[in-house]
Amino acid sequence: MLRGRRSPHFHPDRDPLPLHAEILCGGNVRSCQGMTSRSKKLVYALLSSLVFTACTKTPADNPSAGSSVQMMELNKDLKSVYIDDAYRNTYEIFPYSFCDTDGDGIGDLKGIISKLDYIQDMGFTALWLTPVHPSGTYHKYDVDDYYAIDPQFGTMEDYETLIEECGKRNxxxxxxxxxxxxxxxxxxxxxxxxxxxxxxxxxxxxxxxCKYFDYYNFTREAKEGWAPLSDTNWYYEARFWDGMPDLNLNSSFVRQEITDIMKFWLDKGVSGFRLDAVTSFYTGDPDQNTEFLRWLVSTGKSLKKDCYFVGEAWTGRDEIAKYYESGIDSLFNFPFADQSGILCNVMRGSFGAEDYVNAQIKADQVYRERNSSYVDAPFYTNHDMGRSAGYYALDEGPVTKMAYALSILMSGNTYVYYGEELGMKGSGRDENKRAPMYWSTDASSEGMCRGPEGMDEIKMKFPSFEEQKTDDLSMWNYFRQALKIRNAFPSIARGEITLYDECSDEELAVFAKDDGVHEPVLLVINVTDQTETADLSSLGEFTKLSAVLNTSEEKIVYDHGTMTMPPFSIAVLTGE
Ligand SMILES: [Ca+2]
Ligand SMILES: [Ca+2]
Known part of the structure; x- marks a missing residue:
């Protein structure tokens, strides 16, 4: 086994995390002018068995204990730079489960309004609400009326107030x-x-x-994915469920309706749209899907010049790239997300630190080729995925935190699913992924929702917001620091990446981000449970340690060009 790296077969839900044996003996400093990472790894492999027992340090011996102090101190003076563009930090809210204000146990728009200060204070600059239109289901992805608000969530006036209050907070x-x-x-x-x-x-x-006949796809033949229409000899296309009839997106009536819907909500002040189920528009036909998207995006932008679109194409990188040909602003970057995605695999040790950077460089190249003004939409989890705290059963926090930071520090418009900032749990059936926002351990306290019917009882792993907000070491505070760093250095969201591959390998990566306008930054990430070092003295431009994200007791140390990175840590360097 390579030094500082878990076995590729390591399974965090099954295997205990290796002990945090910090190996601080010399001889393992990466140098940007030194050996190649391949040869260094051989040395590490040989060294590791020798030094493992000889120079293990315990936190108590460590004179620099108190990394949270370092994180709070160093990041304290970071100032947010607000730029009115599409590179946002977007908070995804599932309204049913977020915050209830009228005591019926169901989250509502007034509840979201009451939490806007919380959302702003976290560092978010956009909100994506899952559907709020009238619907018979709790998730409301089967819409009864696109021009109204579900009474469970409130009124049109509430929605208008929400937009107004959001506007006041950028x-x-x-x-x-x-x-x-x-x-x-x-x-x-x-x-x-x-x-x-x-x-x-x-x-x-x-x-x-009857023009409505043209709104859907009807046929007299029975086909797979089509449901019988009661009291007729007709069938209708319903790919997801027979309660959700597929629209006929070729219909000029439907296209007019879509235009009217977009206009209706843009006039109310929404900034754009998240497009559900893009790959299902025309099932099995990516070309037609792209053509439809092209029409949709150009129509939206003719109504409002900077109308923003982000599409849900739950598929691989190269197919996502194809959809960028439509001119759509953003498509969710699914390959990095979920339990099977790149971020989780980095934390599990089956994907290296430099692979994480290279995968971003490659995706940027592939997407940019199709749409030079695209804005990536990185995310880690959403309402259709198990929550990330459940990906690492034996982790006590560091791995869960670091994985999210790796998502938040990616270029583009970053998306965070509500409750992830607390490390909430919930997996298996969909209802569990949409559990009540964990404001408090007391289910009867203000704002608490009852959650969807059929939800299992979920035992949370990390404390509630009430408890986390005063703890500098909490998941919530770490999250807040990560967003703070993103807001302070615009190049993090907007920059192009340069990897310094001579000093990057599986364990540690060093890369710069530069948007050509704002201050460039150098990011150093250690994705292992060991201390790692790198000699950065040849990277003359980046001399100042400007921000850190720590998860262990050890501090990040930058001394005469040598960077000492404790387990699961991130450093941001800038010029003086
Ligand atoms: Ca309510
Ligand atoms: Ca369809």
Whole structure:
């Protein structure tokens, strides 16, 4: 086993984390002018068995204990730089479970408004709310009426207040736009159904009599993915569930309706749209999906010049790249997300620190080729994924924290799912992934929601917000520091990456980010549970340790060009 690196077969849900044996003996300093990382690793492998027992340090021996002090002190004076562009820190809220204000146990818009100071204080600059339109389900991805607000969540006035209050805080609001399907309870579907019920069996339907017939895909043949329409001999396309009929996106009536919907909400002040289920628009036909996106994006931008679109294409990098040809601003960067994605694999040791950087460089190249003004949309988890604290069963915090920082420090518009800043848990059935925001351990305290029906009882791993907010070492505080750093150095969100591969390897990576406008930064990341060192003296431009993200008791030390990086730590260097 390589020094400081877990076995590639390490499984955090199964295997204990190796002991934090800090090896501080000399001979293992990376140098940007020194050996190649390959040959260094051989030396590490030989050294490790010799020095492992000889120079283990305990935190008590460490004169620099108190890394949280370093993090709080060093980051204290960082100033947020606000830039009015699409590079945002977006907080994803599942309204049903976020904050309840009227005591019915269901989160509401007034609840979100009451937490805007919390959201702003965390460092977020945009909100994405999952659907808020009337719907029979708690998740509301089957929309009954695109021009209204679900009474469970509040009123149109509440939504307008939300947008206004967000505006005061420079927070943009992104609306979830579900265009692949509606609910069967949507008036459009009901009218089409009525019409087909009354149509004599041997007659052909005509849009001259009922335009709603054209809104959906109907056929008289039974097919897979199509559901029978009751009291008729017709079937309708319903790929997800027979309560969600697929819209006919070729219909000029539907396209007019979509245009009207976008205009309606843009006029109310939303900044853009998150597009649900992009790959299902035309199932199995990426070309048509891209063409539809091209129409949608150009229509939206003709209504409002900077109307922002982010698409959910849950697929691999090269197919995501194809959708960028449509001119869409952003597509969620799925390959980095979830339990099977790059971020989790880095923390589990099956993907290296330099691989994490190289994967970003490669993705940037592939996406930029298709859309030179694209804005990446990195994220780690969302409402369809198990929460990240559950990915590392035996972790006591450092791994969960560091993984999120690796996501937050990526270029683009970063997305964070509510509750992840507390390390909430929830996996398995979808309801569990949408558990009540853990404001307090007392389920009856102010704002607490009851959560979706059918949700299992979830035992949280980390404390509630009430307890975490006063603890400098908490998950919440770490998260806040990560967003603070992102807000203080615009090159982190906007910069292009240069990897210093001579001093990067599986354990540690050194890379610069520069957007050509703001101060360039150098990031040093140690993704292992061991202390790692690197000689950065040849990188003359970056001489000042300007911000840190620590997870262990040890401080990050930058001394005469030598960087000493404790386990799971991140350093930001700038010029003087
Ligand atoms: Ca409520
Ligand atoms: Ca479809």
């Amino acid at each position: 927070i943009r609001v992104i609306m979830d736009l579900v265009l692949n399907h509606t609910s069967t309870d949507n008036e459009w579907f009901q009218k089409a159904h009525e019409y087909l019920k009354e149509l004599p069996p041997d007659w052909e339907p005509s849009v001259d009599y």
